[in-house]
Amino acid sequence: MMESDPKPAPEEVLVLNHNYQPLNITSARRAILLMCAGKAHPLEIDSRTFHAERIEIRMPTVVRLDYYVRRPVPILRPNRKSIFARDRYSCQYCGTTSGALTLDHIIPRDKGGSSEWENLVCCCTKCNNLKGNRSPEEAGLKLRKFPRRPKYIPYINYTRFLHAVRNPAWLPYLEPYGDGSQKSPERVVYYSSLQPA
Numbered sequence: 744m745m746e747s748d749p750k751p752a753p754e755e756v757l758v759l760n761h762n763y764q765p766l767n768i769t770s771a772r773r774a775i776l777l778m779c780a781g782k783a784h785p786l787e788i789d790s791r792t793f794h795a796e797r798i799e800i801r802m803p804t805v806v807r808l809d810y811y812v813r814r815p816v817p818i819l820r821p822n823r824k825s826i827f828a829r830d831r832y833s834c835q836y837c838g839t840t841s842g843a844l845t846l847d848h849i850i851p852r853d854k855g856g857s858s859e860w861e862n863l864v865c866c867c868t869k870c871n872n873l874k875g876n877r878s879p880e881e882a883g884l885k886l887r888k889f890p891r892r893p894k895y896i897p898y899i900n901y902t903r904f905l906h907a908v909r910n911p912a913w914l915p916y917l918e919p920y921g922d923g924s925q926k927s928p929e930r931v932v933y934y935s936s937l938q939p940a
C-alpha cells in the first residue's frame with residue numbers, strides 16, 4: 744500500500760482556544776460564521792476578502808475563540824498512522840519517501856522489542872527485508888534519528904497537526920506545541936549507542 748503525506752487544503756483556518764491552544768482546523772466559511780456570531784476573533788488575516796450581503800470581511804487564517812472550550816486530553820497511541828506521521832512518511836533507515844512503507848519494530852518483538860513509540864519506525868519494504876528479524880546493528884543499518892514519543896498531544900488530529908506546522912501563517916501558533924523537528928537538523932545516530940547498558 745502506498746502512503747504519503749496528506750496534501751494541504753486551501754481555505755482552511757486554524758482555530759485556537761481562548762488560551763491560545765490549537766483546537767481545530769476548520770473551513771473559512773465556518774470560521775467566518777464563528778466571527779459573525781461573536782464567538783471568535785481573527786488573529787491572522789490574508790489579502791483575500793469575503794463578501795457577504797453588504798459587508799466585506801478579510802479572510803481569516805487564524806481565529807481565537809472568545810470563550811474557553813474544555814476538552815479531555817486526547818490519547819495518542821503508537822500505531823501505523825501516528826508513527827508514519829511522526830516519521831514524515833520516510834524510511835528511518837534510508838530516508839526514502841517513495842515506494843511501499845511498513846512499520847518496523849527496531850528490536851524485533853520476539854527478541855523482547857516493545858510496541859511503544861521508542862521501538863517503532865516507518866520503514867521501506869527494501870530496508871525491512873534487508874533487516875529481517877534482526878536489530879539495526881546486526882543488520883548494519885543506521886537509524887536516521889532517535890524515535891521518540893511526541894511531547895505534545897494536540898487536540899487536532901496528530902497527522903493533520905504535523906502537516907499544519909508547515910503552514911507559515913500557522914507556525915507561530917503551533918510551534919510551541921510541536922516536536923521541534925521543523926527547527927532542529929536531523930541527527931544521525933546509532934540506535935544501539937542510545938540504549939541503556
Ligand SMILES: [Zn+2]
Pocket residue numbers: 834835836837838839866867868869870871
Ligand atoms: Zn529504507
